[in-house]
Amino acid sequence: MNTTHQSAAKTSTGLLSILFVALVGVTVLFVAGHAQxxxxxxxxxxxxxxxxxxxx
Amino acid sequence: MITRMLAGGVLAGFAAGLFAALLHFAFVQKLILLGEQYETGALVHFETSDTQAPAASSHGESETGHAEGDAAPDGESPFKRNALTVLFAALTYTSFGILIVAGFALAEHFGRTVTAREGMLWGLAGFAVFQLAPAMGLPPGLPGTVSPDIGVRQVWWFGTVLATATGIACLAYGRSLVPAVLGGALLAAPHVIGAPQLDQFYGVAPPEVAAAFSANVLGVGFIAWAVLGWLAGRLWSSSAT
Known part of the structure; x- marks a missing residue:
């Protein structure tokens, strides 16, 4: 049971990290390429x- | 994990950006400068009754569109202008690098391995997502040509990037007919909807120069993205624990 919880937490942290990094990328892209x-x-x-x- | 993604993406992106800047000065910059000569009237493509069309005016706005290049950095030293181009090439490709590595991490999350070879394929897909597909509706614009309002172009551009990225992911990683059909539909959707277009064209730069510009921009992007993907994939696989 404990293992399941840890695994679920790790998975969601992984996706959140990916989302965070993608947002950093989009922000840099917007500033460099699209901000008016x-x-x-x-x-x-x-x-x-x-x-x-x-x-x- | 965040450090691994950001470090790899920034490093690969910055290096690919410097390479893209090199290619830019070899293939593209001279066409931008040539377009600007037509835009400012230093060169004249055609002496016609329409030469006082909106694109030749100083403000460049019209009801149907917006003349390109009116905000070109006039009076700046070529060194400063080119240094800024190198800086922004590095910055732009850094953003591409961060995004591609976020994609690697997502693929890895779902059990896929990304090496330098897969990285190069991701790079070519990135080129299709960020440059080729948007260029089919909104070709890279040479200074001295005209384009529709910036706001609607940006909306279509971002929508096309999102739809194309999701479509390619469905085609590349889907394992049944449904994602394949969905992927195809997503790739087609932006072009079925259609990019914003002008009612009439009044650009002052020759179409031959604009065509050469568009083709060279895409060629440079293709090579730079391949390098970016390969480099990012190599760094990603070598940093795997």
């Missing part, structure tokens, strides 16, 4: 065009 702040946009301009991201 003028400063970010100008700095990232050429790379956004060159990755095919929607740009301005």
């Amino acid at each position: 702040s003028a400063t970010l946009h100008d700095a990232a301009h050429d790379m956004r065009h060159a990755t095919g991201f929607p740009c301005h």
